[in-house]
Structures are given as structure tokens and as C-alpha cells.
Amino acid sequence: MKEDQTYHTNDFWPMVFVGAKRALPIVFGYLPIGFAYGVLAQKAGISIFNTILMSIVVFAGSSQLIAVELFALNLTPTSILMTTFVVNLRHMLMSAALSPYLHNWKKEELAAFAFELTDETFALHATRMNAGKVGKIETFAINITSQAAWVLGTAMGVIIGQQIAEIEPFALDFALPAMFIALLIMQIKGRKDAAVAVLGGVLSVGLLLLGFESWHVIIAAVMAATIGVGMEQWTKS
Numbered sequence: 001m002k003e004d005q006t007y008h009t010n011d012f013w014p015m016v017f018v019g020a021k022r023a024l025p026i027v028f029g030y031l032p033i034g035f036a037y038g039v040l041a042q043k044a045g046i047s048i049f050n051t052i053l054m055s056i057v058v059f060a061g062s063s064q065l066i067a068v069e070l071f072a073l074n075l076t077p078t079s080i081l082m083t084t085f086v087v088n089l090r091h092m093l094m095s096a097a098l099s100p101y102l103h104n105w106k107k108e109e110l111a112a113f114a115f116e117l118t119d120e121t122f123a124l125h126a127t128r129m130n131a132g133k134v135g136k137i138e139t140f141a142i143n144i145t146s147q148a149a150w151v152l153g154t155a156m157g158v159i160i161g162q163q164i165a166e167i168e169p170f171a172l173d174f175a176l177p178a179m180f181i182a183l184l185i186m187q188i189k190g191r192k193d194a195a196v197a198v199l200g201g202v203l204s205v206g207l208l209l210l211g212f213e214s215w216h217v218i219i220a221a222v223m224a225a226t227i228g229v230g231m232e233q234w235t236k237s
Contacts, residue, residue, distance in 0.1 A: 012137060019141025022128075026120045026142075027149040030061070034150045037064050038157020039164060044072040048158050055154040059116060059147050063087050079215075086218050094122040101129040109136065116143035192231055200224030 034055065041051040046068065054064055063084040070080045095114050102110060117125075121143055128134075188194050200220050207216035 015135060015137040016141045019138040020145045022124065022138070023121075023142045023145040023149075026124065026146045029120065030146060030149040031153040031156075033061055034153020035157040035160070037061070037068065038154040038159075039161035040065065040072075040157075041068045041154075042158050042161040043164075044068050046071065051158050052151065052154055055147075055151045059118070059150060060084070060088055060091075061118065061150065083218060086221065090119075091117060094119075098122070098125060098129060101134050105136070113139065113143065116147050118146065121146050192228065192235075196224050196228035196231070199227060 037055070038051060041054075041064075042048070046054075054067070058064060066087060067080055067084050070083060091114075094117060098117075102113065105113070124142060125139065128139075184197055188197060200223075203223055204216050204220035207219055212219060
């Protein structure tokens with residue numbers, strides 16, 4: 001089942017409105033997280049221009065928060081780039097999962113779609129496209145609305161963050177752990193997933209205590225994922 005992607009001129013704005021409406025739950029989530037990112041980036045010493053530019057050019061919530069935290073710790077650019085690269089590898093899997101629905105799209109359309117694909121928009125698109133709703137106008141309206149909310153939240157955070165002397169009372173520095181906890185819970189489907197998640201946490205703490213201050217999360221994630229794949233193959237055999 002595939003939705004007809006040919007629209008009359010009069011259908012354009014109604015479909016944009018439908019897409020924007022579907023994105024509202026994402027908007028309500030992106031505004032506060034984007035705000036937290038803006039505040040934290042401002043406190044880390046990143047300029048207003050670069051803070052907002054990152055939300056426009058990068059648009060990867062968890063990676064942006066990670067980059068800000070690592071920047072505040074004065075880690076090397078290589079460490080920041082490698083960490084954010086590994087975190088964003090999941091986007092390849094999300095794109096691959098949706099690719100069967102987009103085989104008729106042009107390359108530039110696929111590039112524009114992939115650029116704005118996030119965890120939250122992926123979940124929404126997966127549900128829509130599985131039901132046969134693959135209209136381009138609605139799809140891009142969802143993506144653009146979601147990113148606009150993220151950029152708006154970022155701008156608000158940068159502006160208001162200049163008036164906040166201490167962020168600890170607002171617990172904004174917990175935005176990154178909170179986002180990852182939420183993403184982790186969404187991915188846990190059974191005992192195996194929970195075991196791998198706990199293993200990854202234990203390994204990360206252990207490596208940190210052993211002195212792997214810059215790479216403990218990456219190494220732990222790779223080790224836990226490898227063990228998880230091994231467990232999956234072992235139980236199937």
C-alpha cells in the first residue's frame with residue numbers, strides 16, 4: 001500500500017498543516033530540551049552564533065548536548081568528533097529501516113529527509129509509513145516543524161541563559177542523562193536488552209575508574225553491543 005504522492009496546488013498547505021499538527025508532540029519535547037541545550041552551550045562558552053548554527057546545521061539533540069559537555073571539559077576536538085560520530089551511528093539504522101518506503105524518491109529528497117531524521121521523527125515516520133502514508137509534503141512538514149521547534153528552543157535558551165547565573169537549581173545539566181535514559185527505555189524490549197544496558201553502564205563506570213576518562217563510554221558501548229549480538233546469535237543457534 002502506497003500513498004499517492006501527486007498533489008494538486010490546493011492540497012499543498014492543507015498537507016503542510018497536517019504534517020505540522022502531527023509534529024506537535026515532538027515540538028512540545030524539543031522546546032524544553034532545545035532550551036536546555038542553549039543554556040548549557042552558553043554556559044560552556046560557545047558563542048550565540050555557533051550555538052544556534054549547530055542546531056541548524058547539525059540538528060542532533062543528544063550529540064549536541066554531548067558536544068557541549070565535552071567542550072566544557074576541554075577535551076580535544078578529535079574526542080568530541082569521535083564521540084558524537086559514534087552516538088549518531090544509529091541514524092544509519094533508522095534510515096535503512098525507512099528506505100523501503102522511499103525507493104521512488106529523488107536523491108536530493110532523500111538527502112534532505114535524512115538530514116532532519118531524528119529518534120523522535122523516525123518513530124513518527126515509521127508508524128505513518130507502515131500505514132501507507134508516505135506523502136512528501138506531510139513528511140517534510142513534520143521534519144521542518146520539528147527542527148524549527150529545536151532551533152527556537154535553542155534561541156530561547158541562549159537568550160534566557162544569559163540571565164541565569166547558576167544552572168544547578170534548574171537541573172538543566174541533567175538534560176543529557178535524562179534524554180539518554182528516555183532513549184534507552186524506549187529501546188528495551190525484553191530481558192536481553194535490559195541486561196546489555198546494565199552491562200554497558202557497569203563497563204562504562206569500571207573503565208572510568210581505570211582511567212579511561214575520554215573513551216570509557218564509547219568502549220563500553222562497543223563492548224556491550226558486541227556481547228549483546230553474541231547473546232542473540234547464541235540463543236538462536
